[in-house]
Amino acid sequence: MDLQDKQVGMVLGSEDATPLQFWFAVAEGIKIQLDDIVTVEVPDPADNSLAVKFYGVVDEVRRRYEGIQFDGDTQLVVEGLMPANTTYAAHILVTRVEPEDFIPPGPGDLVYLAAGENLEKALYLDNMEAPLPAGVLRNGEAGYINFDFVSGQKGAHINISGISGIATKTSYALFLLYSLFRAKHLRTGKTLLNYPQVTKALIFNVKGEDLLFLDKANRRFAEEEGRWQEKRKLGKNRFEICDLPVGPFDSVALHAPALDGHNLMADVKSREGVDPYLWTLHEFATERMLPFVLTERDAMTNLGFLVSHVEEKLAKLAQKQRGPHLDVEEDDFELEPAAQALSERIGKEEALDPESFLTATAKPRLKTFDDLVSYLEYKLLLKDAAEEDGKSGGDKAWTANQAKATREAFIRRLRGAAKYVRRLIRGDLPAKTLARGRLDILNSEKQVHVVDIHQLAPLAQMFVVGVLLRRVFSNKENGMSGQVFVVLDELNKYAPAEGDSPIKDVLLDIAERGRSMEIILIGAQQTASEVERRVVGNAAIRIVGRLDAAEAERSEYRFMPGSFRLRSTILAPGTMIVHQPDVPSPMMLNFPYPAWATRQSEADETVSDEEAMDILS
Amino acid sequence: MRYALWKMYLRLDPWATEYNTAYHAEDVSNEAKANVDAYFERAAADWQAIKPQTPNSNWNELIFLDGSRRVEARVLLEDDKRQAAFGALGSYGVGAVSCCPERSRPARVLMADNLLVTERICALGSGQQLDNFSVKTQLASQLGEFHYRVISTAERDAEAVVRRLQTEMREAEKHLASRLLNLYPEALIICDGPRPYLGSEVNVIGYVKTIHEPRLGQRELDVVRRLNQGERSPIYLVKNSKKEQQYFEWFFRLRDPNPWLYSLAGMVRLQAYAGSEPESRLKEVQQLADWLAGQLPRFASRQHQDPRAPQQLLPIRALEAELSRRMGHPQIVRRRLTQFLSEQGG
Numbered sequence: 018m019d020l021q022d023k024q025v026g027m028v029l030g031s032e033d034a035t036p037l038q039f040w041f042a043v044a045e046g047i048k049i050q051l052d053d054i055v056t057v058e059v060p061d062p063a064d065n066s067l068a069v070k071f072y073g074v075v076d077e078v079r080r081r082y083e084g085i086q087f088d089g090d091t092q093l094v095v096e097g098l099m100p101a102n103t104t105y106a107a108h109i110l111v112t113r114v115e116p117e118d119f120i121p122p123g124p125g126d127l128v129y130l131a132a133g134e135n136l137e138k139a140l141y142l143d144n145m146e147a148p149l150p151a152g153v154l155r156n157g158e159a160g161y162i163n164f165d166f167v168s169g170q171k172g173a174h175i176n177i178s179g180i181s182g183i184a185t186k187t188s189y190a191l192f193l194l195y196s197l198f199r200a201k202h203l204r205t206g207k208t209l210l211n212y213p214q215v216t217k218a219l220i221f222n223v224k225g226e227d228l229l230f231l232d233k234a235n236r237r238f239a240e241e242e243g244r245w246q247e248k249r250k251l252g253k254n255r256f257e258i259c260d261l262p263v264g265p266f267d268s269v270a271l272h273a274p275a276l277d278g279h280n281l282m283a284d285v286k287s288r289e290g291v292d293p294y295l296w297t298l299h300e301f302a303t304e305r306m307l308p309f310v311l312t313e314r315d316a317m318t319n320l321g322f323l324v325s326h327v328e329e330k331l332a333k334l335a336q337k338q339r340g341p342h343l344d345v346e347e348d349d350f351e352l353e354p355a356a357q358a359l360s361e362r363i364g365k366e367e368a369l370d371p372e373s374f375l376t377a378t379a380k381p382r383l384k385t386f387d388d389l390v391s392y393l394e395y396k397l398l399l400k401d402a403a404e405e406d407g408k409s410g411g412d413k414a415w416t417a418n419q420a421k422a423t424r425e426a427f428i429r430r431l432r433g434a435a436k437y438v439r440r441l442i443r444g445d446l447p448a449k450t451l452a453r454g455r456l457d458i459l460n461s462e463k464q465v466h467v468v469d470i471h472q473l474a475p476l477a478q479m480f481v482v483g484v485l486l487r488r489v490f491s492n493k494e495n496g497m498s499g500q501v502f503v504v505l506d507e508l509n510k511y512a513p514a515e516g517d518s519p520i521k522d523v524l525l526d527i528a529e530r531g532r533s534m535e536i537i538l539i540g541a542q543q544t545a546s547e548v549e550r551r552v553v554g555n556a557a558i559r560i561v562g563r564l565d566a567a568e569a570e571r572s573e574y575r576f577m578p579g580s581f582r583l584r585s586t587i588l589a590p591g592t593m594i595v596h597q598p599d600v601p602s603p604m605m606l607n608f609p610y611p612a613w614a615t616r617q618s619e620a621d622e623t624v625s626d627e628e629a630m631d632i633l634s
Numbered sequence: 635m636r637y638a639l640w641k642m643y644l645r646l647d648p649w650a651t652e653y654n655t656a657y658h659a660e661d662v663s664n665e666a667k668a669n670v671d672a673y674f675e676r677a678a679a680d681w682q683a684i685k686p687q688t689p690n691s692n693w694n695e696l697i698f699l700d701g702s703r704r705v706e707a708r709v710l711l712e713d714d715k716r717q718a719a720f721g722a723l724g725s726y727g728v729g730a731v732s733c734c735p736e737r738s739r740p741a742r743v744l745m746a747d748n749l750l751v752t753e754r755i756c757a758l759g760s761g762q763q764l765d766n767f768s769v770k771t772q773l774a775s776q777l778g779e780f781h782y783r784v785i786s787t788a789e790r791d792a793e794a795v796v797r798r799l800q801t802e803m804r805e806a807e808k809h810l811a812s813r814l815l816n817l818y819p820e821a822l823i824i825c826d827g828p829r830p831y832l833g834s835e836v837n838v839i840g841y842v843k844t845i846h847e848p849r850l851g852q853r854e855l856d857v858v859r860r861l862n863q864g865e866r867s868p869i870y871l872v873k874n875s876k877k878e879q880q881y882f883e884w885f886f887r888l889r890d891p892n893p894w895l896y897s898l899a900g901m902v903r904l905q906a907y908a909g910s911e912p913e914s915r916l917k918e919v920q921q922l923a924d925w926l927a928g929q930l931p932r933f934a935s936r937q938h939q940d941p942r943a944p945q946q947l948l949p950i951r952a953l954e955a956e957l958s959r960r961m962g963h964p965q966i967v968r969r970r971l972t973q974f975l976s977e978q979g980g
Contacts, residue, residue: 062774084955087939098933099948100731100741100956 022129025049028057029106030124036071036114039121041128043078043105051075051584052155052605054131054139055109059122069118072131072139074602076580077108110578112139112602141600146170147209150196150259151595152189152606157251159259160606162558162597164209167197168500172557172598173532176508177541178574184562185590185608186541187224188615190504191231192608193539194218197502198464199261215499219458219489221482222469223506229288229467230614232269237619241610255609265613270463274473274481275454277440284472287617294468295454296484298383298444299340302331306442308519309483310434310476319423326417327393327427341451342444343383343392350381350395384445386438390431397424437477456485459492459501475510482511483520490526493534500535503527508542512549521549528555545573559596561603563588577603645896650941656844657898669873670849674882675916676868681854683865686924693837695821696735696929697744698949699811701728701803702957705796706967709975711762719760722795723782723971726803727752727957728810731949732821735929741949743956747817751810752960755802756782757795769974778962780970804830811838822922826950829905831879836918839926840881840905843945845898859897861887866904866927869919877910882919886927888934889944900934900944 025047029040041057043049053075061067082094082101093099109128115138131139136158142148147168148161166172175193177186198216200209210216222228242254256263273283275293283293296306307328331343338344383389396415416424443451458466468485470478482505489501505511512524527536528551538556545553546568553559559576564585568574574582576596581603585594591610596603614620647655673681703726711719729750733741743750758764769780787798808830814823815835822837829840850858850870858867867885874880883905891899904926906919934944940951961967 084952084959086955089939093948094740096932097734097737097739097741099952100743101952 022056022132022135023047024127025055025130026107026128028122028124028126028128032106034122034124036119036121037111038073038109039111040106040108043107049075049078049105049107049130050155051078051580053107054112054136054154054156055107055128056131056135056139057109057122057126057128059120059126061118062120062123069120070115071109071111071122072113072115072135073109073111074139075107076110076578076602078106079108080105108580110580110602112600113141140604144599148203149193149209150200150261151193151604152593152608153255153258155605155607157249157258160595160604162193162595163599164197166557166598167537168209168211169532169535169537173537174528174556175537175539175558175560176545176553176556177539177560177562177593178545178564178568179541179543179562179588179593180565181543183590184543184564184588185593186562187228187504187506188591188611189560189562189593189608190506190539190541191220191228191611191613194220194465194502194504195266195613196259196261198267201260203260210500212499216464216502217458217461217499218465218502218504219485220465220467220504221506222467223471223478225471225616226285226287226469227615229271229273229285229291229469230617230620231266231465231467232271233614233620234265235611235614235619238263238610238612245610255607256612259609263612266465268462268464270461270466271469272456272466273469274441274477275443279446279450281446281450281454285469291469293454294456294481295441295443295451297341297448297451298343298386298389298442299335299338301386301389301442302335302343304484304488305329305332306480306484307331309480309487310438311430311519319419320426323417323419323423323427327397327415330415339448340444341446341448343389345381345383345392347381347392347395347400350392350400384443386435386442388444389442390428390435393431394428397428434476437474438480441473441477441480456488458485458489459497459499479511479518479520483523486520486523486527489536490523490531490534493536500537502537502539504539504541506541508540508552509544509547512552514547514549524552525549528552544568544571546571557598561585561588561594561596562592563590581605646894646899648891648895648899648937648943653942656901656942656945657896671871671873672850672854672868674869674871674912675920678853681857681868683857683861684868684924685862685865686927688928692921692925693735693820693822695818696733697730697814697818697821697823698733698826698933698947698953699728699730699807699814699823700826700950700953700957701726701807702954702961703727703799703803704958704961704964705799706964707971708792708795709756711758711764719758719762719790720792720795721756721758721762722799723754723756724796724799725752725754725961725967726799726806727961728803728806729953729957730810730814730823731953732818733933733949741952743953744814747813749810749813749817750956750960751806752957753806754780754782755799756784757798757802758784758786759788759792759794759798760790761786761788769970771970771973776970780967808832826947829881829907832907834907834909836907836915836922838907839922840903841947842903842905843942845901845903858885858901861885861901863887863890863900864927864931866923869916869923871908871912872905880908880910880912882906882908882912882915884923886923886930888931902930902945 026041026043028034029042032040055073057071058068059071061069081104082091083104085094085101090099094101137143142161145161145163147164149164149167150159151162152160154160167175177190179186202209220228246254271291272294273285273291275295276282276284281293283291285291305328308324311324335343383392397411399410400412401410411424470481473481512521527538531538542548553573566586569582569585577594581594592605592607594603595606649656703724705722705724707723709721709723710717711721730744731741732744763786764784766783785798785802787794807825811823811825811830812832824839824841826841828842829838832838861867865887869882869884872881872883883903886902886904887900888902889900906922908915933947933949935946935948935951937943940946
């Protein structure tokens with residue numbers, strides 16, 4: 018028995034004690050609260066020289082008057098008219114039994130508060146090859162996630178559920194990410210990552226410009242964290258408890274969608290140094306992005322078939338070209354006047370570029386997404402359209418024998434999508450300019466990439482997320498090394514429980530095969546019940562912040578015992594329930610106030626004396 | 635109500651039927667009535683209900699004392715040839731609850747100094763005796779060991795052994811009362827049941843829930859029947875040839891009875907020491923009676939709280955539950971006894 022272990026009570030004899038849960042009477046003058054961790058040593062009934070040790074966590078505490086009969090008796094006891102005993106009992110969920118003899122604890126067996134080695138055993142820390150600090154337990158000690166279940170070694174992916182605004186899902190995901198990059202192994206002192214140099218993080222920023230300040234220190238950190246320390250009367254802040262350095266993220270690259278216009282500026286308001294991103298028309302064709310601009314794809318319908326066919330045709334068309342635009346060989350195809358005017362204007366400027374001047378021909382050239390849509394309309398509907406039988410018209414090689422209505426529906430959808438994605442898919446700028454907008458995360462020197470999509474329309478968001486994830490996925494398929502951690506909120510939008518879409522396919526691929534390919538999804542959503550079951554189900558680590566009461570009752574949250582589900586409806590911001598495969602009972606963790614700025618006002622712009630001296634000298 | 639003089643009403647006894655009734659009207663011999671000096675406090679003309687004014691509190695601790703007993707098994711002492719005697723295996727417990735008249739402390743069952751006593755008794759009739767014995771088992775799962783003390787009565791009938799057990803409990807109550815007097819000299823001790831013969835201390839009161847043998851005349855009884863809540867009758871003296879055993883007694887209404895209840899419902903008798911010089915003690919007992927009139931209704935139980943409401947006082951109700959808990963679950967005790975007797979052979 019560890020010296021620090023304090024006796025706190027004895028197993029109750031008036032309630033059933035089972036190997037998996039039991040009640041204990043809390044001793045006089047002892048405070049026991051939810052999440053306290055205890056141990057009980059139970060003598061082997063067959064051989065008193067042996068003992069079975071139980072580790073468990075308090076998931077319910079209660080006090081009541083004992084020996085009274087009616088509700089009204091409480092008043093009588095308080096008035097001193099009647100004697101009664103106050104009982105204080107705590108319910109334990111057993112997390113570990115050693116050795117694995119599942120006998121019930123005996124009434125009267127002594128219960129101790131776990132500390133030190135016992136605490137580590139109760140939380141299975143001794144079994145963790147690589148414990149990842151994941152926050153602070155209620156007793157003020159660090160709580161750990163088994164990194165082997167994050168890294169893909171034994172399992173992968175993290176899933177976080179909770180009400181927006183209160184559950185602090187993104188903040189916690191970022192803390193975990195920070196911990197991933199910065200944590201030191203408890204025993205070896207080395208980083209937990211296998212290839213720290215080539216490990217990347219891809220974070221999608223879906224709300225405000227909140228995540229565009231990750232690389233700046235948070236000026237409110239000291240004050241807010243100090244307040245917590247004061248309340249808990251602790252000498253260390255939560256980063257220190259987790260043995261993590263305090264500071265902003267390192268090696269951060271920020272990306273925002275490119276603005277319209279020729280200068281290729283990033284569409285951000287509050288932050289400088291943000292790279293714009295977009296794709297060229299040529300990439301659009303060669304990398305087969307067409308399905309991602311169509312919100313829904315029904316693979317089994319004719320439309321789905323047509324999309325695949327056109328996608329193939331476009332890829333072939335682009336194969337021999339260099340981009341960024343697409344040249345087409347059609348005699349009677351002309352761009353619509355408006356589109357043409359735009360093309361011409363751009364063409365004139367482009368004429369200054371000798372390379373493009375040389376390649377400039379009389380062939381029609383697709384420079385914008387709208388050009389592409391016009392061209393597809395021509396190929397699918399207008400070419401040689403004479404008869405009105407609904408079947409003729411269009412290039413037979415492109416129409417894939419689909420009915421006119423299907424082809425029209427396809428074009429209609431493309432036109433609908435054009436207004437959202439035209440700024441993201443362009444061929445109207447010089448190749449060099451457009452190359453600046455190329456988002457190539459795996460080949461980048463930076464480690465943490467924040468891709469801002471918050472200003473984009475939902476369809477464009479889907480496009481960006483889908484295309485980026487697929488690019489990462491195919492890069493990894495082609496054998497690029499290093500882990501990629503993807504942080505994506507609003508999974509319910511990208512991989513909804515109902516329906517089918519190309520981006521859902523990508524996410525399913527990541528969920529199901531990402532573990533072996535070292536792509537780790539840190540996904541979040543308000544309601545896990547609205548997300549594709551396989552995406553949530555494949556996450557080894559499940560995390561819950563504040564939940565809606567109705568949501569907490571759904572089967573998706575059955576991994577938590579009832580008392581935790583109930584508590585999830587009253588969690589304060591900053592507190593999470595973390596469940597991992599090799600620890601049977603969830604942990605309640607508190608994570609630190611971010612040391613990085615989460616909005617402009619928090620970005621610390623003050624310059625220290627030393628820094629000032631550096632600059633001056 | 636023109637016919638009221640002739641009309642008779644059925645009126646309810648509020649106690650649960652298994653407790654019999656609080657009122658045992660028996661024909662009282664003239665001799666017993668002669669033993670009562672009804673006019674000790676008030677003369678016949680002045681024999682009216684007394685509504686005490688709230689007196690200054692002179693007791694800062696109230697201790698309720700009670701005992702509880704039960705028979706867990708009836709036995710017969712016999713050999714191969716004959717049945718020698720009736721017997722009973724039972725338990726009793728006695729204890730006390732301390733309450734604060736000022737309501738500034740919670741009520742508590744007095745546990746320290748072994749003030750809470752339970753004992754297991756084997757009572758035998760017909761003067762038979764046996765050695766004390768223990769009931770224990772070899773099984774580790776059967777916790778606890780019962781030690782039986784054997785006591786005896788010369789009486790021969792089957793109920794005699796139960797009466798003997800009762801006597802034993804009364805003795806234990808008396809013993810407890812005298813210990814309490816030493817330990818808590820400043821407290822007022824209210825014994826559930828008739829006041830034990832303890833000596834001359836004024837601070838031991840008998841609290842009698844049942845009303846046997848009304849020893850007053852019809853006129854006085856009419857006054858008693860019309861007592862309102864918190865009112866008491868004048869104090870009368872119950873005389874005894876042994877002067878030391880003389881005591882005062884008075885009626886007290888704990889709670890207004892509903893009109894459909896019989897007229898003595900919610901009535902108790904209180905007893906206090908009188909001794910050989912009752913005159914010298916009267917004033918003290920009057921003060922006590924007046925003070926208690928202010929205190930006791932607070933402790934009275936209500937119909938839903940106890941089958942013997944309101945006479946069963948709340949602290950006593952809780953104490954009885956505690957005592958019964960300490961005597962053990964009666965069925966477990968009985969099974970253990972069955973097992974024990976079966977292992978005795980014979």
